[in-house]
Structures are given as C-alpha cells and as structure tokens.
Amino acid sequence: MLRPLLLLSALIGLLPGAEQQHVGSATLNISSCPISYYGEQFTTLYVTATDEVFTACFDIIGVDCIVGPPLEIFFFFDEVSENEADWHPSLPDISSSLLCSVELKAFSGLFPVSLKISSFGSQAAVKLETGSLGPHEFEFVANGDSVGSVNLTNTGPIYKDISACRQSGGLYFYDDEVSSDPDTCSTESCDSVATIQPNDICGPLERCHGNNTCMFVSICTVTGPAVIDFNDQLKTVEDRCGYTLLTGSSIQNLTVVANFQERRRRDVSFLDSVTLRLQGQDDVHLEQGGVVKEGNTVLTINGSTDLGNGVEVFVDPTGVTVTVSHPESTTSVFFDGNTAQIIFIGPAGQDPDLGGLCANSTSVSDERLPEDIGSSCEVQYNDTADSSINCTMMTERCNLLLEEPFTACHNHTDPESYIDACIDTLCKYPAVDGLNCQFQEAYARSCSLRSSNDTLDSWRSTVGCSPPQPFCQGRICSDHEFCAETISGGIGCFCRAIFAFPYRSNDTLGDPTVCEENSASVTLVGCLLEEKGLDYTMLHLNDPTCTGQRDELDHMVTFSYNGSNTCGTEVMANNSQLIYMNSVTVLNSSSDNITRQDQVYIDFSCVFTQPDVNTVTFRIKDSSVIEKITSGTWNYTLTMKAYTDAGRTQAVDSNTEVQLNQQIWVELETDGLDDGLVALVTDSCWAADQAESLRYNLIVDGCANPDDQTVNVVGNGAGTSNYFSFNMFQFSRSSSEVSVHCKVNLCANLNQTCTPDCSGGLRKRRSAGSKYLDEAPAFISMTWTN
Ligand SMILES: *[C@@H]1O[C@H](CO)[C@@H](O)[C@H](O)[C@H]1NC(C)=O
Ligand SMILES: *[C@@H]1O[C@H](CO)[C@@H](O)[C@H](O)[C@H]1NC(C)=O
Ligand SMILES: *[C@@H]1O[C@H](CO)[C@@H](O)[C@H](O)[C@H]1NC(C)=O
Ligand SMILES: *[C@@H]1O[C@H](CO)[C@@H](O)[C@H](O)[C@H]1NC(C)=O
Ligand SMILES: *[C@@H]1O[C@H](CO)[C@@H](O)[C@H](O)[C@H]1NC(C)=O
Ligand SMILES: *[C@@H]1O[C@H](CO)[C@@H](O)[C@H](O)[C@H]1NC(C)=O
Ligand SMILES: *[C@@H]1O[C@H](CO)[C@@H](O)[C@H](O)[C@H]1NC(C)=O
Ligand SMILES: *[C@@H]1O[C@H](CO)[C@@H](O)[C@H](O)[C@H]1NC(C)=O
Ligand SMILES: *[C@@H]1O[C@H](CO)[C@@H](O)[C@H](O)[C@H]1NC(C)=O
Ligand SMILES: *[C@@H]1O[C@H](CO)[C@@H](O)[C@H](O)[C@H]1NC(C)=O
Ligand SMILES: *[C@@H]1O[C@H](CO)[C@@H](O)[C@H](O)[C@H]1NC(C)=O
Ligand SMILES: *[C@@H]1O[C@H](CO)[C@@H](O)[C@H](O)[C@H]1NC(C)=O
Numbered sequence: 001m002l003r004p005l006l007l008l009s010a011l012i013g014l015l016p017g018a019e020q021q022h023v024g025s026a027t028l029n030i031s032s033c034p035i036s037y038y039g040e041q042f043t044t045l046y047v048t049a050t051d052e053v054f055t056a057c058f059d060i061i062g063v064d065c066i067v068g069p070p071l072e073i074f075f076f077f078d079e080v081s082e083n084e085a086d087w088h089p090s091l092p093d094i095s096s097s098l099l100c101s102v103e104l105k106a107f108s109g110l111f112p113v114s115l116k117i118s119s120f121g122s123q124a125a126v127k128l129e130t131g132s133l134g135p136h137e138f139e140f141v142a143n144g145d146s147v148g149s150v151n152l153t154n155t156g157p158i159y160k161d162i163s164a165c166r167q168s169g170g171l172y173f174y175d176d177e178v179s180s181d182p183d184t185c186s187t188e189s190c191d192s193v194a195t196i197q198p199n200d201i202c203g204p205l206e207r208c209h210g211n212n213t214c215m216f217v218s219i220c221t222v223t224g225p226a227v228i229d230f231n232d233q234l235k236t237v238e239d240r241c242g243y244t245l246l247t248g249s250s251i252q253n254l255t256v257v258a259n260f261q262e263r264r265r266r267d268v269s270f271l272d273s274v275t276l277r278l279q280g281q282d283d284v285h286l287e288q289g290g291v292v293k294e295g296n297t298v299l300t301i302n303g304s305t306d307l308g309n310g311v312e313v314f315v316d317p318t319g320v321t322v323t324v325s326h327p328e329s330t331t332s333v334f335f336d337g338n339t340a341q342i343i344f345i346g347p348a349g350q351d352p353d354l355g356g357l358c359a360n361s362t363s364v365s366d367e368r369l370p371e372d373i374g375s376s377c378e379v380q381y382n383d384t385a386d387s388s389i390n391c392t393m394m395t396e397r398c399n400l401l402l403e404e405p406f407t408a409c410h411n412h413t414d415p416e417s418y419i420d421a422c423i424d425t426l427c428k429y430p431a432v433d434g435l436n437c438q439f440q441e442a443y444a445r446s447c448s449l450r451s452s453n454d455t456l457d458s459w460r461s462t463v464g465c466s467p468p469q470p471f472c473q474g475r476i477c478s479d480h481e482f483c484a485e486t487i488s489g490g491i492g493c494f495c496r497a498i499f500a501f502p503y504r505s506n507d508t509l510g511d512p513t514v515c516e517e518n519s520a521s522v523t524l525v526g527c528l529l530e531e532k533g534l535d536y537t538m539l540h541l542n543d544p545t546c547t548g549q550r551d552e553l554d555h556m557v558t559f560s561y562n563g564s565n566t567c568g569t570e571v572m573a574n575n576s577q578l579i580y581m582n583s584v585t586v587l588n589s590s591s592d593n594i595t596r597q598d599q600v601y602i603d604f605s606c607v608f609t610q611p612d613v614n615t616v617t618f619r620i621k622d623s624s625v626i627e628k629i630t631s632g633t634w635n636y637t638l639t640m641k642a643y644t645d646a647g648r649t650q651a652v653d654s655n656t657e658v659q660l661n662q663q664i665w666v667e668l669e670t671d672g673l674d675d676g677l678v679a680l681v682t683d684s685c686w687a688a689d690q691a692e693s694l695r696y697n698l699i700v701d702g703c704a705n706p707d708d709q710t711v712n713v714v715g716n717g718a719g720t721s722n723y724f725s726f727n728m729f730q731f732s733r734s735s736s737e738v739s740v741h742c743k744v745n746l747c748a749n750l751n752q753t754c755t756p757d758c759s760g761g762l763r764k765r766r767s768a769g770s771k772y773l774d775e776a777p778a779f780i781s782m783t784w785t786n
Pocket of ligand 3: 249253
C-alpha cells in the first residue's frame with residue numbers, strides 16, 4: 001500500500017489548494033463552499049472509502065449521498081480552481097455562475113478517480129473523471145431515493161447536474177409544479193435555477209375565480225366630470241345629464257347610470273349619484289351622504305344586505321358597494337359620493353354585448369339619457385375663470401401620480417388618464433371639498449382593485465391626503481344643494497351654482513318679500529346662509545322671539561308675521577305710502593363678548609300705496625255700500641250710506657239727483673261690534689275722480705279738512721257709527737264721476753280716548769297703531785255719477 005501513496009503524494013503536491021489525506025472515513029467541512037445537493041444546502045461531507053464501498057454523503061444518516069465503487073484512500077481539496085467554461089457546455093440547465101468547487105480524489109488501484117462538486121448558487125453539478133478503464137458506476141441518492149447514475153470510464157470527464165428543488169420531503173426538478181391551490185389560482189414550481197417560485201395562474205388584468213379559473217377584471221372609474229373606461233380612455237362629461245355607464249344582455253340587462261350635477265361652478269359637472277336598473281326589480285340608487293335607496297325606500301344598511309337575485313349591498317366607512325352576480329360574470333359598483341368604480345369580472349376578452357361609457361367611451365353623447373333629469377340638462381354654461389387657481393401648481397400636484405409610491409401600480413394601471421382628468425378639473429375648479437386628493441384616491445383604489453398586493457399604504461402621507469372618511473355621511477342635502485366643506489372646517493349643504501345664480505347676481509340671500517294684507521313673509525335660501533356661515537337659528541325679526549322656520553325638505557327659511565303678532569314691525573307713513581318695516585338680523589346674545597357671525601341686516605319691508613290696500617272700489621251707483629270686514633278678532637259689517645238731510649232719513653238712491661254744492665250726510669255704520677269695547681274711528685275720507693288721479697280730502701286724521709268749511713264730522717270715535725257732511729262738488733276738468741273713499745279703524749273704547757282731538761292747529765298727529773285694535777284699517781267707497 002505504501003508505494004502508490006508516495007507516488008500520489010508526489011502527484012498531488014503539484015495541485016493548488018489545501019489538501020487533506022484520509023483513510024477510511026472522514027467528516028469534511030465544506031462551509032467555505034456550501035453545496036445545494038438536489039435542493040438542499042449542505043456544509044458538511046461525510047466520506048467513507050473502504051474496499052467495499054465509496055460514499056460521499058451530505059448528511060450523517062446517509063440519505064443524500066453519491067455512492068461509488070470501492071475506493072481506498074482519498075484526498076480532499078476544499079479550494080479548487082475550476083475553469084467555468086469547461087462546465088457549462090455539458091450542463092445546459094445550469095445558467096448561474098460557478099461560485100466554488102471542492103474535490104475528492106480517490107484511488108482505484110493506481111488510477112485516480114476525481115469527484116469535483118461545484119456550487120452554482122441554488123444549482124450545483126458534479127464532474128467525474130478517471131484514468132482507469134472502468135466502468136465505475138456512481139449512483140446519486142437524494143432523500144433516500146436513487147435519482148440517477150453514471151458509468152465512469154477513462155474516455156473523458158462526466159458532468160452531472162445535481163440541482164433540484166425540495167419541499168416537504170418531495171423532490172422537484174426543473175419546471176416541476178411543487179404545489180397548487182385552485183382556490184387562489186396559485187402554484188409553486190421549481191424554476192430554471194432550482195428555486196421554488198410562486199406563480200399566479202391569472203394574469204395582471206385577471207382575478208382568480210376558484211378551481212384555477214381566472215376571470216378578466218375590467219375597471220372603469222368615474223370621478224368628478226371624468227370617465228376612465230375599461231380601456232383606460234378618458235372622456236369628460238360637460239353637462240348635467242344621466243349617462244349609461246354599463247349595460248348589456250349578458251349582464252341580464254343590468255344598467256348602471258351615472259347622474260351628473262354641477263357644484264360650485266356652472267361649467268364643471270360632477271358625478272352626483274349612481275343608479276342601478278335591475279331587471280324585474282326596483283332601481284337601486286346610490287346617492288350623496290351614503291344614502292342607498294331601493295326604489296323610493298331609503299335602506300339602513302349595517303355591513304351587507306342581500307337584496308335578492310344576486311344583488312348584494314355592502315357599506316363600510318369608505319363607501320357603498322353593490323355587487324350583482326350574473327351566471328358568467330360579476331359586476332360591482334362602488335360609490336363614495338365623489339367617485340364611482342365599476343368592476344366587471346367576466347371571461348377573458350371584451351364582451352361584445354356590453355355597452356355604455358365604461359365599455360367604450362368613444363361617443364359620449366350616445367350614452368346620454370336626457371329624459372332622466374329633464375331636457376335642460378344639456379345646456380352648457382360659461383362661467384368666468386377662477387383667477388385664484390394656480391394651474392402650474394395643480395399640474396405639479398396631479399403629476400405626483402408619476403412618482404413613488406404610485407410607480408408600483410404603473411405596470412397594470414396606467415396613470416395617464418387619471419393625471420389628465422386631474423389637471424383638466426383642478427385648473428378650472430378650486431381644489432376644495434377633498435378634490436385635491438380625489439384623483440389620487442381614485443387611482444390608488446383602482447390599483448388595489450387590480451392587484452390586492454399593491455395597497456400603496458404610504459401614498460396618503462407622501463402626498464398629504466387623509467384616509468378616506470365617510471364624507472358627508474348621514475348629511476342629506478336637497479336637490480339644489482351639494483355637500484361641501486364650510487369655511488369653519490365642518491360640512492354643510494351649499495347651493496348648486498345654477499340654482500344660486502339668480503340670487504348671487506342680485507346679491508340677495510332669498511326671494512323678495514311677499515306682502516299681503518296684515519301679513520308679510522320673506523324666504524331666505526338655507527344653502528346661501530350656510531355658505532356665508534350663518535346659522536339660521538340665530539336670525540330673527542325685530543322681535544327676537546320671531547325666528548325663522550326651516551323647511552326640512554328644501555331647507556328654505558321663512559320669516560313671517562301676521563296681523564295678530566307683528567314681530568316688532570314698525571309702520572311708517574310716507575306721503576301716500578304706508579311702509580311696514582322689519583328686518584332679519586342676528587341674535588345678539590348679550591352674554592357673548594365676541595361673535596363669529598357676520599352682521600346681518602336683511603331689510604324686510606312692505607310698502608303699500610294706500611289706494612291699493614283693501615280698496616274695493618265698488619263702482620255701484622247705489623245709495624249704500626256694505627262690506628264685511630274681519631279685523632283681528634272682530635267680524636263686522638261696515639255700511640256707508642248717503643242722505644240729503646241731517647236726520648238721515650232721506651237716503652240718496654240711484655234716482656236721487658244730487659246737485660252741486662248740495663249738502664250731503666254720509667253715515668258710516670257698523671253691525672256686529674260691541675260698542676262697549678270698540679269704537680269706530682273714521683280716520684280719513686277723500687274724494688277721487690274716476691282715474692283716481694285727483695284727490696280731495698274731506699277728513700284728515702279723524703278731523704274735518706280745515707280748509708273746507710263745509711265738512712263737518714259728527715260722533716267720530718264715540719260709538720260704533722258716525723257720520724259727516726259735506727257739500728257736493730265735482731272735479732274740474734275731469735270726468736263726471738266722484739268716488740268717496742273712507743278709511744276707518746277700530747279703537748279700544750275703554751276710556752273714551754278714541755275721539756280724535758280736532759282742536760285746531762295744535763292738533764297732533766296720532767302715532768299710527770298706538771291705540772287701534774288692528775293696524776290694518778278698513779276702506780269703503782261709494783261712487784256718484786251724474
Ligand atoms: C452502467 O453499467 C451497468 C453495467 O454494465 C449497466 O447495468 C447500467 O445500466 C449502466 N448505467 C448507465 C447509466 O449507463
Ligand atoms: C373545475 O374546472 C374543470 C375544468 O377546468 C371542470 O371540469 C370542473 O368541473 C371544475 N370544478 C368545479 C368544482 O367547478
Ligand atoms: C334584455 O332586454 C331585451 C330587450 O328589452 C330582452 O329582449 C331580453 O329578454 C332581456 N334579457 C334578459 C336576460 O332579461
Ligand atoms: C368604440 O366605439 C367606436 C364607435 O363608436 C368604435 O369605432 C371603436 O372601435 C370602439 N372601441 C372599442 C374598444 O370597442
Ligand atoms: C364659452 O366661451 C368660450 C370662449 O369665450 C367659447 O368658445 C364657447 O363657445 C363658450 N361656450 C358656451 C357654451 O357658451
Ligand atoms: C404657481 O405655482 C408655482 C409652483 O408652485 C409657483 O412657482 C408660481 O409662483 C405660482 N404662481 C402664482 C401666480 O402664484
Ligand atoms: C414592471 O414591469 C417591468 C417590465 O415588465 C419590470 O421590469 C418591473 O420590475 C415591473 N415593476 C413592478 C413594480 O412590478
Ligand atoms: C406581495 O408583496 C409581498 C411583499 O412586498 C411579496 O413578498 C409577495 O411576493 C407579493 N405577492 C404577490 C402575489 O405579488
Ligand atoms: C333678480 O333681479 C331680477 C331683476 O332685477 C328679478 O327679475 C329677479 O326676480 C331677481 N331674482 C331674485 C331671486 O330675487
Ligand atoms: C365679557 O367681558 C366682561 C367685561 O370685560 C367680563 O366681565 C365677562 O366675564 C366676559 N364674558 C365672557 C363670557 O367672557
Ligand atoms: C266672520 O263671519 C263670517 C260669516 O258669518 C264667517 O264665515 C267667518 O268665519 C267669520 N270670521 C271670524 C274671524 O270670525
Ligand atoms: C281708564 O281710566 C282710568 C281712570 O281714569 C285709568 O285708571 C285707566 O288706566 C284708563 N285705562 C286706559 C286703557 O287708558
């Protein structure tokens with residue numbers, strides 16, 4: 001035995017690297033060149049060389065071994081320098097680079113047998129070489145099973161790929177499937193460098209539908225005025241009509257309709273609500289404030305609700321999702337008040353049956369449904385540009401979608417249309433009401449719908465947006481309003497631009513005052529008050545107890561008074577006009593040292609030209625006139641009769657010829673009044689021509705016109721009737737008709753204070769309404785013709 005060893009030592013001495021000589025068996029440390037032997041990495045070699053067997057095992061129990069013919073002594077080299085180019089041509093599957101090699105050199109008689117093991121990272125290979133004739137059979141055992149053998153002869157080196165994958169005791173070779181989960185359509189396979197890789201059966205635009213079947217996922221986003229269809233094409237809606245987003249017979253005639261409305265500007269439309277028309281079922285409406293309606297019924301939904309026929313509604317703080325299942329596909333519609341996303345999951349390839357803007361937005365006008373909202377929905381407006389908008393800045397903001405972290409989505413969701421929609425909108429419309437985050441939110445949502453892995457958690461903090469909140473949840477605005485951020489940071493119902501336009505251009509907060517006999521009202525528009533930060537409950541009339549009444553449906557706030565409670569109305573006479581003055585002002589609580597409310601003063605006055613009020617100009621040419629009058633709590637008749645004698649026995653009738661300058665007695669008599677309580681005061685009487693353009697005073701402030709000595713007033717304010725006399729006249733240069741009009745009042749008759757003080761020039765003007773029971777006087781007239 002000694003001779004060959006010496007010879008070999010001399011031979012080996014020429015080789016580089018560390019060398020160890022062994023007889024029998026040895027444990028060798030190969031941690032300087034760890035080897036992946038059939039998928040498992042080892043750092044130790046257990047070698048046994050006897051005259052029965054030669055084994056090079058990677059584990060101590062001997063289930064991962066290279067088993068060869070009997071070889072006696074061997075040498076181990078742990079740093080062998082190999083020419084990589086020699087290896088690759090014989091190892092077509094090894095694509096990685098050679099990292100390191102170890103060598104076992106043993107002897108069969110005098111002939112060396114070399115076993116070189118090279119690591120290629122996750123791959124590995126063996127090179128066997130001998131000078132002896134052989135054949136020497138080497139068997140490769142992995143995990144206890146034989147996985148191949150070679151017969152070595154002296155005709156040249158043999159290369160053997162010893163790469164594989166291993167999982168749970170199983171061995172897998174290149175391209176073998178390691179595992180499969182039909183529920184998630186995912187598999188694992190041993191790849192070309194012998195590592196286990198997860199694979200998705202479904203492509204980037206698809207989604208797993210169980211049983212390893214994939215469905216095509218189409219996403220359509222509608223946000224603000226923008227529609228981004230299934231093909232990522234952008235279209236802009238410029239009016240306020242309804243539009244079909246998706247419809248088709250393959251989805252059982254489900255039709256998804258988007259309704260657009262304007263907000264702060266008349267020339268920018270926003271998605272306002274979404275309607276799902278279902279075959280044989282009530283429509284489902286998704287509206288502002290998280291409202292879900294089935295037909296006209298508002299649904300209260302906590303979590304999810306099944307509406308039958310495969311229609312399910314799911315509500316969470318970010319919005320409402322309605323899912324409609326069809327035999328071959330699923331359509332789901334998400335709406336958060338600003339953005340709608342329609343996700344159509346169906347067989348691969350565009351379904352030719354599908355129509356609507358989401359399927360093909362090429363022709364927007366073809367999908368318009370004007371009848372839904374009314375024919376005026378198509379009218380377009382031109383508002384003056386908002387000079388406060390910095391379009392450069394907005395463009396920069398919109399372009400954030402091109403940057404991190406959004407780039408993670410770029411492979412499957414093109415940001416281009418989102419950026420264009422964002423720029424189009426924000427260069428025209430102020431970035432309020434969450435609009436500065438809306439397009440990014442829509443993009444991020446679309447991205448996460450495509451790939452549940454790309455949640456982009458960090459995007460909000462990167463671009464300064466807060467997490468989606470239930471915007472305006474529970475806040476119900478009326479049809480002419482939209483939900484908006486108020487100047488104080490809360491939310492409120494603001495007026496839509498078209499509705500508010502006439503008010504804004506007139507610079508008014510409401511409709512003109514409605515004046516009626518004894519009453520008046522003014523209606524202010526709730527959303528205009530809200531925009532100005534005015535709390536309607538703080539507003540009142542002159543009398544602070546007279547506050548406004550808000551209509552719960554249209555949010556109009558009405559302030560009014562009527563005869564019985566005048567709410568501090570002041571009456572002012574101005575020539576021929578009576579002005580009933582009041583105003584809407586802010587409640588000034590004296591305990592508050594500061595106020596955050598604007599000062600408000602809304603004039604609320606009614607101007608009555610006297611002949612217009614209650615003046616029933618009876619053109620009856622009869623001897624008497626009777627009127628039924630209701631005054632406060634009093635209900636009475638007032639009669640006006642003319643006589644030709646002081647005793648008032650000779651009544652003037654239509655046959656009576658009254659001559660000019662003939663003295664006439666006119667009695668004003670009431671029936672139905674309690675003369676203990678009230679007195680009739682004739683405030684004034686005047687004569688007018690037919691055109692009512694000429695006026696001649698007979699009684700002024702309860703007293704005879706001092707300039708006409710023929711007028712005599714008797715019993716005025718002393719009872720429930722009185723009379724006066726005058727001498728008949730006619731208007732010069734005028735028609736033949738003369739009407740006598742009287743204005744009377746009722747007066748509380750407790751202390752006989754109703755009698756006017758007619759003591760000559762010192763006579764003081766009574767302050768109107770001071771003692772009359774009712775501020776509204778009664779008028780009565782009689783007409784003579786000759
Ligand atoms: C090696 O040789 C033996 C005996 O000659 C034979 O049975 C075996 O099949 C050969 N193996 C290979 C891999 O050729
Ligand atoms: C799974 O798909 C195969 C064909 O791909 C089909 O034959 C089988 O019926 C499906 N199984 C279920 C449970 O849908
Ligand atoms: C869809 O509507 C069309 C035309 O109105 C009708 O012919 C068809 O039967 C409907 N399809 C379904 C699934 O109800
Ligand atoms: C969309 O419709 C137009 C015609 O309105 C047609 O020319 C175009 O090919 C359609 N696009 C797709 C993707 O179907
Ligand atoms: C709005 O104004 C622009 C430019 O002044 C004009 O080109 C456009 O036709 C106008 N549109 C409408 C609807 O009036
Ligand atoms: C608009 O914004 C850009 C970029 O933020 C800024 O450089 C520019 O000065 C702004 N222009 C105006 C008029 O404020
Ligand atoms: C996107 O796709 C390209 C080429 O297909 C690929 O190199 C890149 O890693 C992908 N990016 C992401 C974030 O998946
Ligand atoms: C999801 O993301 C995680 C972490 O980024 C990654 O390890 C995993 O492979 C991803 N899964 C898919 C299916 O892309
Ligand atoms: C605005 O003013 C116009 C003309 O002055 C008037 O016709 C219109 O009724 C006013 N509108 C409102 C809402 O007050
Ligand atoms: C208002 O001011 C008065 C005088 O400065 C002060 O005494 C009072 O406490 C203040 N009231 C409140 C509510 O701050
Ligand atoms: C006044 O009398 C008329 C007729 O008798 C009656 O219809 C009406 O209700 C009365 N009005 C009041 C305020 O009493
Ligand atoms: C009526 O007169 C009495 C005594 O003259 C007086 O006490 C009372 O206050 C007067 N009432 C009115 C309403 O003026």
